[in-house]
Amino acid sequence: MMRQILYPFHILIISSEASSPAQNQTMPNYFLHRRLSLSLINRLKHCCPAMLSQARQLFTTHEGNRPTIVQKRSLAILQDPLFNKGTAFSMTERDRLDLRGLLPPTVVSPEQQIERFMIDMKRLEVNARDGQSDPYALTKWRILNRLHDRNETMFYKVLIANIEEFAPIVYTPTVGLVCQNYSSLFRRPRGMYFSAEDRGEMMPMVYNWPADQVDMIVVTDGSRVLGLGDLGVQGIGISIGKLDLYVAAAGINPQRVLPVMIDVGTNNEKLLNDPLYLGLPQRRLDGDEYIAIIDEFMEAVFTRWPNVIVQFEDFQSKWASKLLQRYRNTYRMFNHDVQGTAGVAIAGLLDSVRAQGRPMIDFSKQKIVVAGAGSAGIGVLNAARKTMARMLGDNESAFESASSQFWVVDAKGFITEERENIDPEVLPFAWKVNEASRLGLREGASLLEVVQKVQPDVLLGLSAVGGLFSKEVLEAMKKSTSTRPAIFAMSNPTTNAECTPDEVFSIVGENAIFASGSPFKDVVLENGQVGHCNQANNMYLFPGIGLGTLLSGSSIISDSMLQAAAECLATYMSDDEVMKGVIFPSISRIRDITKKVAAAVIKEAVREDLAEGYRDMDARELRKLSQEEILEFVQKNMWSPEYPTLVYKED
Numbered sequence: 001m002m003r004q005i006l007y008p009f010h011i012l013i014i015s016s017e018a019s020s021p022a023q024n025q026t027m028p029n030y031f032l033h034r035r036l037s038l039s040l041i042n043r044l045k046h047c048c049p050a051m052l053s054q055a056r057q058l059f060t061t062h063e064g065n066r067p068t069i070v071q072k073r074s075l076a077i078l079q080d081p082l083f084n085k086g087t088a089f090s091m092t093e094r095d096r097l098d099l100r101g102l103l104p105p106t107v108v109s110p111e112q113q114i115e116r117f118m119i120d121m122k123r124l125e126v127n128a129r130d131g132q133s134d135p136y137a138l139t140k141w142r143i144l145n146r147l148h149d150r151n152e153t154m155f156y157k158v159l160i161a162n163i164e165e166f167a168p169i170v171y172t173p174t175v176g177l178v179c180q181n182y183s184s185l186f187r188r189p190r191g192m193y194f195s196a197e198d199r200g201e202m203m204p205m206v207y208n209w210p211a212d213q214v215d216m217i218v219v220t221d222g223s224r225v226l227g228l229g230d231l232g233v234q235g236i237g238i239s240i241g242k243l244d245l246y247v248a249a250a251g252i253n254p255q256r257v258l259p260v261m262i263d264v265g266t267n268n269e270k271l272l273n274d275p276l277y278l279g280l281p282q283r284r285l286d287g288d289e290y291i292a293i294i295d296e297f298m299e300a301v302f303t304r305w306p307n308v309i310v311q312f313e314d315f316q317s318k319w320a321s322k323l324l325q326r327y328r329n330t331y332r333m334f335n336h337d338v339q340g341t342a343g344v345a346i347a348g349l350l351d352s353v354r355a356q357g358r359p360m361i362d363f364s365k366q367k368i369v370v371a372g373a374g375s376a377g378i379g380v381l382n383a384a385r386k387t388m389a390r391m392l393g394d395n396e397s398a399f400e401s402a403s404s405q406f407w408v409v410d411a412k413g414f415i416t417e418e419r420e421n422i423d424p425e426v427l428p429f430a431w432k433v434n435e436a437s438r439l440g441l442r443e444g445a446s447l448l449e450v451v452q453k454v455q456p457d458v459l460l461g462l463s464a465v466g467g468l469f470s471k472e473v474l475e476a477m478k479k480s481t482s483t484r485p486a487i488f489a490m491s492n493p494t495t496n497a498e499c500t501p502d503e504v505f506s507i508v509g510e511n512a513i514f515a516s517g518s519p520f521k522d523v524v525l526e527n528g529q530v531g532h533c534n535q536a537n538n539m540y541l542f543p544g545i546g547l548g549t550l551l552s553g554s555s556i557i558s559d560s561m562l563q564a565a566a567e568c569l570a571t572y573m574s575d576d577e578v579m580k581g582v583i584f585p586s587i588s589r590i591r592d593i594t595k596k597v598a599a600a601v602i603k604e605a606v607r608e609d610l611a612e613g614y615r616d617m618d619a620r621e622l623r624k625l626s627q628e629e630i631l632e633f634v635q636k637n638m639w640s641p642e643y644p645t646l647v648y649k650e651d
């Protein structure tokens, strides 16, 4: 009789403590429960061992996964953002980890923590937003950064749950402002800094990083941060921002990411003269000296973490492609501005063909004017030409005729073969002088002249020049031969966008397709419909490329893997969406997109026989997986910000 009464009562106590860590219980309540609970366990132990084991089972089921073993206690754990839960530490955990007295007595749930955080953040927003720019952006970044410093799990919970609102803070455009002001914003270090002064020391230095396992490194030398130029050591912000998205979008475990800054000096006079500048106060190293440093860094990180993936980010175009060619066949690396941007642009360009109600294969007939022939522009041009050539038969003549679909304009104007000291990478896109003159164009012609003469289907900007697509240029786009002229103002941050969506829809027309690198708000058109602002940003690809490479176990990142990622993104949008001018998904879908892109990358790595498997999933097993099973495998390996149960154990 006694057993029958005790049994449900006991389970109730155990499960309530386990599942909802004594939410909002004050100390006395908690102790009462705990005392009851312990005494009942003792009684059960003697009178009914079977019941006890059932109760324990229930306890374990409620706790979910196995606990995380930590070698820290007390203050050390509260100061460790990877393990910290703040006021969400349950009372039992507080006891186990010597936290009693170090936290206010009320235990709150993770949901309540986020609610409190968001209320705080929203307070700032009263009268704060003025259209495109947000005067409180930097303050919000600071608040988020402080949260990142004290509780990683909660930071990612907040970021994922509010990705539309906070991606523009941790990523473009605000991250640009953060990099510009980094020396004064600096509070706590994050990531690693390798400088020219560390020559010969990088190998042992790598072992200063506490994590034995690192999956993703994003490295920059700060030489071309977004469209903001050389920001020297302050470029670390861009590596941090990209990795925030790796965790939020791809579910890479935050304990296994490493933002890196390689400081070889800066040519930015303002920084060199700034006494508060935190980087090496010297001009940038160049030539062999520069390469030797990057070589040493690569050797060091791949020695300690042979399976790491290194994403090169925001290297000036002078070095971007050279370093890519130097390392891409030896190391698991890619240059995201060159390769990721290309994929995103191709996906958008293919969807703008669909938006005209035409088949994707008609992409090969599109006339494309590109403003900007730097690392991003050249990456897009090469990938677009390759895509067209494949559609036209994939032979040399297909390549030739594909080249004549592009008109490239840089800081010196329209590029022909007459250009002095032409960059060999641009040469394949330079027009023959006589063919250009047949169109009424000459070397150095202005963007406006080119648009007037060519009447392109697409005008794509990767120039880093805000407002480059002037009223006159957009007026000229009205004569585009396309039924839905596409204008891609891809430069970052917002101030560098070549034009705004309002300008496009009001000048070019309501049928236009608009995409920008940094986010803009949709526009209400005169006809009452919505003019969609698509965000053509490589954030839709890099998390999936990284995750797919990691899970496939491929030791390199091949062109076909990148192509598969781009094609996956291009087909992500439904016909219905595309016809409405929505050619990129909303960022709120980024985890789903990333999962699919990663699956496409894995599939391609398997097809190319590059996949070597990941953990228990060896290459043979991976080859047997269906599409659905690959997606499941990806999903299973994506980290989610949930508090694990912590248990203390000495080293």
Ligand SMILES: NC(=O)c1ccc[n+]([C@@H]2O[C@H](COP(=O)([O-])OP(=O)(O)OC[C@H]3O[C@@H](n4cnc5c(N)ncnc54)[C@H](O)[C@@H]3O)[C@@H](O)[C@H]2O)c1
Pocket (backbone or CB within 6 Å): 224, 225, 226, 227, 228, 316, 317, 318, 337, 341, 344, 371, 372, 373, 374, 375, 376, 377, 409, 410, 411, 412, 447, 461, 462, 463, 464, 465, 468, 490, 491, 492, 493, 496, 516, 517, 518, 536, 537, 538, 539
């Ligand atoms: N949306 C994205 O996903 C994405 C990805 C990568 C780069 N970007 C942006 O693209 C921009 C360029 O990046 P990059 O690495 O190629 O830089 P870069 O410095 O290598 O190249 C800039 C190019 O623009 C040209 N240019 C300058 N003034 C011009 C003008 N008045 N008219 C036409 N061309 C002009 C330069 O000659 C050069 O060819 C940056 O703003 C960057 O933020 C966006």
Ligand SMILES: O=C(O)C[C@H](O)C(=O)O
Pocket (backbone or CB within 6 Å): 171, 172, 225, 226, 227, 314, 336, 337, 491, 492, 517, 537, 538, 539
């Ligand atoms: O960082 C971005 O937002 C995109 C791109 O990598 C850039 O350099 O602008």
Ligand SMILES: [Mg+2]
Pocket (backbone or CB within 6 Å): 226, 313, 314, 336, 337
């Ligand atoms: Mg970049």
